[in-house]
Amino acid sequence: MLNGKRILLGVTGGIAAYKSPLLVREFVKAGAEVQVVMTRSAAQFVTPLALATVSKREVVSEMFPRPDDPNSTSWTKHIDLGMWADIMLVAPATAHTLARIAHGFADDMLTSLALALRCPLALAPAMDVDMFLNKTTQQNIDILKESGCFVIDPEEGELASGLVGPGRLPEIDRLVAFVDGILEKIHRDLSGKSILVTAGPTQEPIDPVRYIGNRSSGKMGFAIANAAALRGAEVTLVSGPVYLRTPRSVRRIDVSTAEEMNTAVHLEFENVDAVIMSAAVADYTVANPVNKKIKRETMPGDELTLTLKKNPDILKSLGEKKQNRVLVGFALETDDGIKNAKEKLRRKNLDLIVLNNPNEPGAGFNSDTNVVTFLTPAGQAEHLPLMSKFDVANRILDRVKSTLTWLT
Template identity: 45%
Template sequence: MLSGKRILLVIGGGIAAFKALDLIRRLRERGATVTGLITAGGQQFVTPLSVAALCEQPVYTELFDLKNETEIGHIQLSRQADLIVVCPATADLIARMANGQADDLASTVLLATDKRVLVAPAMNVRMWLHPATQRNVAQLRADGALVMAPDEGPMACGEFGPGRLPTTEAILAAIVAAFGPASRPLAGKHVLVTAGPTREPIDPVRFLSNHSSGKQGYAIAGALAALGARVTLVSGPTALAPPPGVDRVDVETALEMEAACNAALPCDVAVCVAAVADWRVAAAGQKLKKQDGEMPSLTLIENPDILAGLAQRQTGRPQLVIGFAAETHEVLDYAVAKRARKGCDWIVANDVTGEAMGGARNQVHLVTATGVESWPELPKADVAARLALRIAENLTGSPNP
């Protein structure tokens, strides 16, 4: 997906610097040429030798290097790259960037460049939330830099909150998106995504539903759009705003969602994230009244199976059909059986006995014809970025993450 792209990777001096090594490997797998530049602080965590071995070319560390500076090396570094990625970007490095300092090789290159700069922050939660850091981030964004939001979670120092380096998958997705529509791997592809719950009326004022917030489906729709896809998001009732570049179709019931999905065809990929009610009620025309000692009798009717309908189409089947399995026990067993039963290509399974439904994080298992991949617990945006990359790589034949 990044074939021929030249990336200058500036590695700052944070404990997350070791993750830059994995980023180099992932970038090179995707065809990018990576040049490493390590700050003095960064060298406390990773060595120039390890970075050079992964990049397979020299690494730059010093501003006043006699050989490089006879050729005005810092200017050449700043102009030869197609994109500069700062990972990890410490509070100190962000502050120097925002204030235009040029007292070492990294800050000098960043000040001299005319190329886009992507910043992946990593620091203590208090440092990230400090007004000075927030001012510096705002200034960088105003200057045109692409500053990612850090992940939230436990820190090496024992504290918890925003400040963790975004996952490699999220950084990869941001790098791909930074190159613009011409290089987005899903450009020209149409993806259908379903999200949120459905509501099945019992009477004019009551309904059957579930706890789905739609957050994971909306994040997936946004991640796919960021990779260049034309995304149709068929959404049950949620409180969420549609992601940028996504066409949302609002529905209430499973029958309405099925009709909207069929109307959105043809598509290249279908990702069925929505928590569709399995049954609907033969709804009463008037509000049911409570009567002492008597319970109303509700007749349940099985709803259409939207996922199976898409996966088993005889004509116009999407190239890739992905379902979700929200389970409370025997998660993998049910997910493997569901993939076979529905006829879909992939199933993304998760355990919803905790806070997955409505929460900000998710831990999923990707079930395919070749086996099961168990992913670590991640913010839902990072699950979405990782899945979007897998989809793009499946369609283009690029390496898997």
């Protein structure tokens, strides 16, 4: 995958930076073009001259061009390089730079680039064991993963400090394989396509403090939005209330009730090529929510009866007007899955239905993995093995892409 690819290699001020020239050499040997971007601290550990020599390109470090530099012809390098690259890898990534990227700092060339990037961002944290296990570093890594960055775990072993534990930069061949694996998964094959994704639960109010909801975490929909954006699509994510960060380059619209989701989805629908409805939309809402908190002391008797009414069927209404858009739905079934999903596929005029059962090991709401079966209008059924929600997302997008190609 590396042949002909353009790699931005970010080098930061960790002891493992001395290995960076070897990493550049391996990328170059595999046929990639490498542009090195280094922090000021990195230059304490490895010289720009060494990196420029092996990459055969001037190393970029400073944000602002020097007036006396005859090569300073581009004043927006942090944007230009972000558009040039197929992938950016920061290796080694210090605790300091992980924190800066996680929180959107853009105080040097490397972090500005990370923020402006349109391609996948991969990170290889490397540091002393205590810095790595520190809660703040771990939280920053979680933030980065949730925002759609690819993070390779450091290896365990003896560290520069003499301490032993996780923190070592992975061996060069593992880093090369890591980048290769990401490039294999992420092609910019959805560029120019516009995709609407829904995610999460809806909350149907009973009174100002209580609601009827469900256990959807939103992880499946967010994985789809992330994967679609990485593949170059313009992504709008309509999300119910969830505790997840918005993936990079995704436009997010927050809603609470099924009615709000219905309005938002129909507004966006006109401008998209495909809709993937993974949200767990409530079938029913409370008919008469009250605007003051219900107090048990003031309610007569031991029982409280709520009257529910049907919510709009968003999928069905989209199916009725979809024309040449691709429409994907999800079916969450605990019994008679295939039969019910087939029926839903037909009733709602879908191009694909993704069936899952929350009771299967590795599937379900809060899990990072899923086990799904794809069903198509032609009667085709494909059962996928247990895989990450990100991988499931890519398989769904492969189907969306081939249906779009077939439609046009």
